[in-house]
Amino acid sequence: MKTDVLIIGGGPGGAAMAMFLVREGIKPVILEQEEFPRYHIGESMTGEGGQVLRRLGFEAEMTKREHPVKHGVKVFGTSGVNSWYVPVSARDKEWNLSFSTTWQVRRSDFDTMMLKEAETRGATVMPGTATKPLLADDGAVRGVTVRWPDGKSEDIETEVVLDCSGQATFLANQRVTGPKYVGSYDKQVAFFSQVTGAIRGSGVSGEEAKDNTVIFYSKKFHWGWFIPLDKDVVSVGMVTPRADFLAKKQTPEEFFRNELYDINPEVRNRIPEMNLVEKVHVIPNYSYQVRGFCGKGFICIGDAHRFIDPIFSFGLTVTMREAEFAAPLVREYLEGKRRNGANPFAEHQVFCEKGIDNLEDMIDLFWEQPFAFATFVYHRYPDLLTDAFAGRIYPTEHQPSPAVLAFRKMLKRTREYDQDDYSVPIGSRFHPERAALWEPNSPVATTEQWMGAR
């Protein structure tokens, strides 16, 4: 079988990718191995995620399906008494700032809507699992081997493979990309479920809007989320260091039921009882960065190349934005552009990295220097930080802003983009600059030591 463009994965990344490609006059094939609807985590998005959906024409459908409307994020900090609030914001063509909204999404419903619409608009959705990449003599990706539901295998030849396989990181695992480095939040584990009977804000808009995201935290690296999914059900999650979970010697469900209340006193105000309507899921090792994630015949999109941490709800937004950025570049590639260099998508690669690097600096400072972070958000750089929180993190969006540069100064880090695709990124848990931040008494002192130990 032959197709110009094969998309691996029919989640929001793959579906958005397909819909943007259809606008470029391309009819992609989407390979999806699961039957939809299916449960998936990643239920909130930032302002710019909502804007992608609006540009794809989904505003009316999102409203019709009654996805909860998010006006902002309320954060309950160390004492449970203080809270701070970051509104969702948007910028117009003249770069004027205004309040905006985005959505919370039950992924089983949202992903089904996205994939169905991608198909309606012209993508072909095929149930199947990619098992191996097909490589040309020069290492270019020229297709994949697929296993169909009946067990038979077939080779699909392509001009471009778009890896939207999410945390499965298909092409990275197949060593088509550069190395996949364990990320700095690799020792965190997420536990999550859904509850009924939770108490929400009472407002229709702004800080007290009933369907806002609420974040709770107290100790470093211990935090929880509260994300309404519909009128009755709220997604609830907790992230803690793995060592804490192991020390308690409880099952994930016991740990979740007991420890969530210890995150912050406000949790009990919002969730008086743990009426779970979903099992307790666990995701460890969710933090990683793949280097060299674009090349001849392929681009990795979203989680397929990088995920830092869920705390600011950037995953879905970044994925859909990367899909939007990539689509015209895929069209140009199919038209014969940039066929001579080693990496036809090198510019896109560094563009995406820079965006997520700005995000990473924000997340890192939030944990390292919470007082400075809060002062930046509320006093020193309020507008620049609503931009960052909204997901306006890319080089074409006045980034890195003075706020992000201030983050870097505080973290004593510089970012350079002239290194090759194999260098250890700052996002790696074992980058020499980071070892001191993460674990002062880490038994692994240097990256070389870690590399030697593998």
Place this chain on the structure above:
Amino acid sequence: MEIPQKLKEYIDNHRGSLPPITDPDEPLQIDSLGLIRLVAFLESDLGIRVEDEELIAENFATLRQLGELLATKTPTAPTAEAKPSALEGIPTFSAKRET
């Protein structure tokens, strides 16, 4: 540098129902949002800018530690109020006198 009277008054007025501080080593007991307001007050009313890297809780833990921080600084003329956010309603802690 001594704690300026204006600053001492500001701190005493922002500790909720707690009495004025008498011991330079007692905790200020101002919550984190109150500390952000304090930073804004230092800028707008006393012309003292706390540098980004000085924004650590330890510098604001007690009057003594605050005094040590201020001793490193030369006050300039009080600056204009912090530029308000382009979004109405976003708190910008411009350290206006509160009623």
